[in-house]
Amino acid sequence: MNSRERILGAIEHRAPDRVPLDLGSTSVSGIHVSCVAALREYYGIANGPVKVHEPYQMLGWIDEDLREILGVDAQAMFPHKTMFGHSTLNGWKEWRMPDGLEVLVPADFNVTIGEDGVIYMHPQGDLNAPPSARMPNDGYFFDAIIRQPPLDEANLKVEDNLEEYGPIADETVAYIASASAQARASGRAVVASLGGTALGDIAHVPAVQLKYPKGIRDVAEWYMSIASRPELIRELFERQTQIALANLARIAAAAKNSIDVVFVCGTDFGAQTGTFCSRKTFQSLWTPFYTTINEWIHANTPWKTFKHSCGSVRKFIPDFIECGFDILNPVQCSAANMEAGELKNEFGERITFWGGGIDTQKTLPFGSPGDVREETLRRCEIFSCGGGFVFNTIHNIQARTPVENIATMIDAVHEFNGTK
Amino acid sequence: MADLNALRQAVINGDHTSARRITEEALGENTDPLQIVTGCLVPAMDEVGRLFEEEEYFIPEMLLAARAMKESMELIRPRLTATGAPSSGRAVIGAAKGDLHDIGKNLVASMLEGAGFDVHDLGVDVPPEKYVEAVKTVKPHLVCISTLLTTTMPALKKTIDAIDAAGLRDSVKIMVGGAPVTQQFADEIGADGYGENARSAVQKARELTARGAA
Numbered sequence: 001m002n003s004r005e006r007i008l009g010a011i012e013h014r015a016p017d018r019v020p021l022d023l024g025s026t027s028v029s030g031i032h033v034s035c036v037a038a039l040r041e042y043y044g045i046a047n048g049p050v051k052v053h054e055p056y057q058m059l060g061w062i063d064e065d066l067r068e069i070l071g072v073d074a075q076a077m078f079p080h081k082t083m084f085g086h087s088t089l090n091g092w093k094e095w096r097m098p099d100g101l102e103v104l105v106p107a108d109f110n111v112t113i114g115e116d117g118v119i120y121m122h123p124q125g126d127l128n129a130p131p132s133a134r135m136p137n138d139g140y141f142f143d144a145i146i147r148q149p150p151l152d153e154a155n156l157k158v159e160d161n162l163e164e165y166g167p168i169a170d171e172t173v174a175y176i177a178s179a180s181a182q183a184r185a186s187g188r189a190v191v192a193s194l195g196g197t198a199l200g201d202i203a204h205v206p207a208v209q210l211k212y213p214k215g216i217r218d219v220a221e222w223y224m225s226i227a228s229r230p231e232l233i234r235e236l237f238e239r240q241t242q243i244a245l246a247n248l249a250r251i252a253a254a255a256k257n258s259i260d261v262v263f264v265c266g267t268d269f270g271a272q273t274g275t276f277c278s279r280k281t282f283q284s285l286w287t288p289f290y291t292t293i294n295e296w297i298h299a300n301t302p303w304k305t306f307k308h309s310c311g312s313v314r315k316f317i318p319d320f321i322e323c324g325f326d327i328l329n330p331v332q333c334s335a336a337n338m339e340a341g342e343l344k345n346e347f348g349e350r351i352t353f354w355g356g357g358i359d360t361q362k363t364l365p366f367g368s369p370g371d372v373r374e375e376t377l378r379r380c381e382i383f384s385c386g387g388g389f390v391f392n393t394i395h396n397i398q399a400r401t402p403v404e405n406i407a408t409m410i411d412a413v414h415e416f417n418g419t420k
Numbered sequence: 421m422a423d424l425n426a427l428r429q430a431v432i433n434g435d436h437t438s439a440r441r442i443t444e445e446a447l448g449e450n451t452d453p454l455q456i457v458t459g460c461l462v463p464a465m466d467e468v469g470r471l472f473e474e475e476e477y478f479i480p481e482m483l484l485a486a487r488a489m490k491e492s493m494e495l496i497r498p499r500l501t502a503t504g505a506p507s508s509g510r511a512v513i514g515a516a517k518g519d520l521h522d523i524g525k526n527l528v529a530s531m532l533e534g535a536g537f538d539v540h541d542l543g544v545d546v547p548p549e550k551y552v553e554a555v556k557t558v559k560p561h562l563v564c565i566s567t568l569l570t571t572t573m574p575a576l577k578k579t580i581d582a583i584d585a586a587g588l589r590d591s592v593k594i595m596v597g598g599a600p601v602t603q604q605f606a607d608e609i610g611a612d613g614y615g616e617n618a619r620s621a622v623q624k625a626r627e628l629t630a631r632g633a634a
Contacts (some may be wrong), residue, residue, distance in 0.1 A: 118545075136518045136545045140571050143520040219523055220483055227480035228434065272599050273617050277478045361600035365570045398570045 003073035007189035008260060011304050011326055011352045013387040018417035019380050021410075022354065022392045024062040025074035025191035026263045027054050028308045028329060029355065031397040031406075032140065033103050036060030038403035043069050049094055051104040055121070056083040056133065056142050056208065057396060060103075064186075070410055071419070074390070075188035077180045077259065079195055080172070082106060084132065085124035085209030089175075098138050120145075121208070129211035140399035144206035148218035156229070158236045160215030164207050165196055165240050168247045173254050180258035189260040191306070194251055196244040197293050199237045199286060200226075201267045226277055226285065233285055241289045245296050252301050261327065262303045264293060270311020273336045279315055287323055294324030306354065310395065312336040314343065321350045330394045331356030333379070340382045353383050354390040358409055364393060365401040369408040376412035384416075422446035424460045427492065431464035432471075434484025436491045443492040453499035454506075457536060461489050461496075465534025469619040479527075482618065486530035493533060507538040509561040509629040512554045514542035515598075516575035521568035524598060524618070528564060531618045532625055537562070548575070548582035555588045561629045564621070567598040576601070577609040584610075593628040597621055 001009065001017045009016035024030045031039070033052045037060065040046040051061035062072070080088050086106035095105045098119070108125030117137030123129050133142040176194065183190040198204055205222045207213040216222050225233055267286075269276050294305050307325040309316070312335035320328055331353045333340045340356055356379055358364050363375050383389040391413050397406060414420040422445035430438035446456055468485040471477035477485075500507075513529050515522055522544050533539045540558050542550055551563060563583065565576050576596050583589050595613040596606050606614035613628050615621025 134520065136520065138518050139520075141569070220526065223480045223523075224434075224483045224487065225480075227478075227484055271479070271617070274475065275478065277480060278475070281478070281480075361570055362602070400571050 003186075003188040004190075004260060007073050007390060008304075010387045010390055011261075013349060013352070015385075015387045018419060019384045019413060020073040020189075020390045021071055021413055022074040022191070022390050023070055023072050023397075024059075024067075025072075025076040025261075026193060026306070026308070026329075027057065027059060027078075028263075028266055028395060029392045030054065030057075030059040031062065032399040032401070033058050033060030034097070034099070034101055034140065034399045035397050035401055035403065035406060036062060036066070037101060037103070039070075039406060040066060042403045042407055045069070049102045049104045051092060052095075052109075053078055053088065054082060055086070055105060055109060056203070058097075058103075058141055058399070059396060067188075071414060073188055074191050074261070075183040075186045077176065077183045077190055077192040079193060080175045080179075081209070082109075083203075083208055084109070084121055097140070098135070099140075123209050123211050126211060132206070132208040132210070142208075144203075144208050144219075146206060146218045147213055148216075148221060149214055151216065151221070156232055157215070158232060158239055161236050162239055162243070163214065164204075164210060165243050167243070168196075168250065173250050176251055177254035177258070180255040184258040190258060191261040191263060192255075192259045192303075193263045194248065196240070196247050197262075198265045199240060199267060199289055200233070201265065203266065223276070226281060230281075230285060237285065237289045241292055244293065248293075248296065249300070256301050256303075259301070259303055261306050262297065262301075263306045263308070264297075264325070265290070266308040268308075268310045269316050270309055270313035270332065270335060272311060272334075274312050275315060276311075279319065282316055282319055287319060290320075290323035290325070298324060304352075310335075312338055314338055314346075317343070317347050317351065321347065325351065327352045327354045327390075329354040330392065332394050334359045334361060334394070340379055344382055344385070344388075348383075348386065348388050352388045352390065355392045355394055356383055356389075357391045357413075358393050360393050360395050360398055360401070364405050364409065365398060367405065369404055372405045372408045373412045373415075376409050377416055380413065380416040422449055422451060424451075424456065427456070428460045428464045428467075431461060431485055431488045431492065432467050434481060434488050436484070436488040439488035439492045440495065443495045447495060447499060453496045453503065456492070456496055457500070457505075461492060461534060462536050465489055465531060468534070469531065469622060472617075472619050482527060482531075486527060486534065489534045490530055508536035508626070510538045510540065510558055511562040511564060511625065512540045512542060512551065512558055512560040513564040514546035514551065514566075515544040516565050516567040516572045516579065517545060517547045518572040518575055519567045519569050519598075520544045521566075521598075524568070525564075525566040527618045528566070528597065528615065528621045531622045532564075535622045535626065537625065537629075548579040551579050552582050552586045552588065555583055555586070555592055560592055562595060562625055563592050564595045564597070564625075566596070567601065570600050573600060573605070576611070580610050595621065595624060595628065
């Protein structure tokens with residue numbers, strides 16, 4: 001059984017030969033660049049600065065040599081534009097993080113430094129455009145700067161929030177086809193981030209890649225709009241879905257058989273103790289469009305669909321299943337009512353848990369290696385029965401996580417699998 | 421005559437336009453500003469908290485109600501200051517050094533304000549020395565520090581330690597919160613309280629200030 005078969009087996013709930021492992025296949029299942037650098041050092045393969053393929057969360061690219069050592073079964077196909085609109089095809093340059101770590105960033109990654117040492121990111125690398133994000137002078141991640149133009153309630157237009165969506169360029173389709181085919185050759189399951197299908201993902205709302213965004217761009221304003229302007233949100237999602245399906249059709253025509261899993265949407269519906277909105281709101285605003293997207297993908301491609309939502313979302317899992325999602329990530333077992341065994345018993349036969357492997361808010365960054373090993377083994381035991389499980393940390397591994405703990409987690413997965 | 425029941429309902433419904441209009445009417449009629457706060461805004465936000473607890477309200481509805489309450493408060497505050505009316509207590513709030521996330525912090529600030537606290541918001545990425553300075557100048561009963569990131573969790577302890585080192589620890593109660601924060605962590609770093617959400621933060625704030633307010 002190769003890596004691809006192992007992951008597909010898990011998603012199809014045929015117990016694979018061992019628990020498959022993902023680290024780095026999406027922007028929500030990756031590793032902070034500082035931890036990738038530390039892992040390369042730890043395993044004795046450090047050979048220069050690590051690429052930051054996703055500069056918003058400063059996620060590090062995991063090269064083939066590290067993938068081999070970690071034993072990952074999934075391979076990423078990322079877009080050639082970053083969250084900030086930098087191309088990853090124009091070369092890379094060195095950049096120094098606030099803590100002194102040298103990393104590689106896309107050539108058109110351009111920042112300015114404020115008087116207080118805060119690092120300001122400019123959209124598309126254009127220093128003439130106002131910054132769209134910032135990193136504190138001792139920070140590890142960027143966060144959006146809210147650029148909310150005044151809203152004229154009587155004249156709100158969905159088009160203003162659709163500027164970043166539209167027909168994809170031929171060169172993008174060609175890139176996806178080529179990059180997916182290259183990823184397919186690895187023998188791993190190809191996880192593609194195609195863009196366009198994230199409905200209301202709060203990370204995308206501020207549109208940090210746009211120079212002068214229009215429409216609803218303030219995070220709080222967006223959340224309020226869900227309750228105060230549902231018709232506008234519904235129309236926006238409808239239009240966005242139409243655009244996305246047309247784009248997916250072109251991508252499928254070029255790359256259908258090179259992709260195994262597609263990251264559909266990262267909209268978070270859960271906080272630590274409950275859901276962001278009511279189930280009724282979810283069913284009214286999201287269900288119709290998620291269903292349309294999943295039905296199209298399943299009718300026209302062999303792709304499995306991947307839904308990310310942090311937090312306490314147990315009440316929404318039946319809806320995610322009903323909408324046709326195959327995979328749920330990151331399965332935040334530390335949130336309220338998200339106990340691993342209960343989730344597996346209740347939903348384990350109907351959806352694949354891609355995550356839930358270990359807590360990245362507590363155990364992995366702050367626990368002892370013994371705590372890490374114990375939690376990793378326990379979660380593998382609970383989730384792996386009958387397939388339906390891809391081991392992944394609960395969201396990205398955060399900066400300052402001790403490398404010994406990450407290595408212990410990897411060892412524990414292989415110990416469970418009998419492959420150590 | 422301004423309908424204060426309608427103001428209360430406007431806040432609960434998140435109708436900021438009506439909340440502002442009725443507040444303007446009430447103040448225009450020389451209604452006691454403290455009466456509007458204690459008889460109207462505080463009960464309204466209590467009801468919003470209850471609806472959140474009952475899972476009838478969620479984040480969007482809470483934010484809408486908080487905005488309506490804040491718009492009303494903006495009109496009332498100058499009158500309150502002029503009359504020297506008492507508040508439930510003074511609170512200083514901010515996101516920890518290195519953390520830029522403020523949705524949760526802002527919601528807690530609004531809910532505290534809605535509970536009658538005089539809230540001084542220091543913003544985001546607030547260094548420990550700025551909290552110390554605020555404790556000296558504002559003389560709050562309560563300091564609230566939030567973080568969303570695991571990388572900035574140590575800044576919560578550093579802030580508490582800085583307040584302690586300045587000899588001010590006994591003068592304030594300190595609350596912490598944010599996604600990765602737990603009661604256990606709050607205990608470990610010597611905080612007096614922890615709120616797992618905006619509603620419980622207000623309850624804890626009331627409890628702490630009732631016990632310890634000067």
